[in-house]
Amino acid sequence: MKTFVFLLILANLLFYAFSEGYLGKPDNPDAARLANQMQAERIVIVSRGEEPPLPAAGGRQEKAAEAPAAAPAETAATEAAANPPADDGRKVCLAWNNLSAVDAERVTLLLGSRFPAFTMNRRLEGGESGGWWIYIPPQANKAEADKKAGELRQLGVTDYFIIQDGPNRFAISLGVFSGQKGGQDRLAELKGKGVRSARLMQRPGKDGTISLQAEGPATAREALFGALNGNLARPAVQDCP
Structure with a gap:
């Protein structure tokens, strides 16, 4: 019993000495509390008094739906030239008059590469060859x-x-x-x-020019005009006389 009383008194004395600083104390009494403090700068407020919105289901599909799906209008002439209407037997004759050698060659190359159904006649106009x-x-x-x-x-x-x-x-x-x-x-x-x-x-000679005539399916007429507009400084074209 005496031993228990002695230990109790000793414990009280040690606690008193510690609380009064006789056994040493930290420079900053809040050091321990600061060490355990949460990092406030990392806290992000996601809502104020209301539940945060849920992500929309299928959001990726909605964005994809908003993307434009139509092809550029500029490709219409190219597609028409690549896929002209079926030949119904009607013929058309087109003429280009007084072309320079360069313009005549451009028309010839266009017809040969993209409109092979057309036959071409070439004639020098004025001047010597x-x-x-x-x-x-x-x-x-x-x-x-x-x-x-x-x-x-x-x-x-x-x-x-x-x-x-x-x-x-x-x-x-x-x-x-x-x-x-x-x-x-x-x-x-x-x-x-x-x-x-x-x-x-x-x-052509110094003062000469070139005239062209092309005969082919009438159904390809508009596609040919579209190709001339899209790829050339369109030379004047008219129906054959």
Whole structure:
């Protein structure tokens, strides 16, 4: 019993000494409390007095539905040219008069590549013929023209030059011939070497122009006009006389 009373008195004395600081105390009495404090700057208020909204179901699908689905209007002419109406047997004849050699070649290339059902007639108007020219059509820029010239050298063709100015800038000339037969023979020789992009064209003289006539299915008329508007500075076209 005496031992228990002694221990109780000793415990009270130790508690008194600790509370009065006789056994040492921290510099900041709130240090322990601050150490256990929550990081308030990380607390985010998500609502004030009301439940936060739930994410909408299928939100991703709603955003996808808002995206425009229609194709650009500019593609309409291209699609019409690629898929012309079925030929119903009716024919149309179109004429281009007094074209420069460059414009005549543009129309010829367009008809040959996208409207093969049309047959083309070509005629010089006024002035004397400037001969027959073998060439590769103008490239997009000098780098492309140089690249094409390199391909010619690899095929063993060295008799050429790149046109640097004028309407045929960056075209590659492969020779001018006084007669059609000479031009055709040289073109066949180039084709035999693998030059697939070379063409033969009759050149108008100093004051000459070129007239074209194209005959084909009447159902392709509007598609052809749309292709001319979308890809060329449209030359004047009219019905054949």
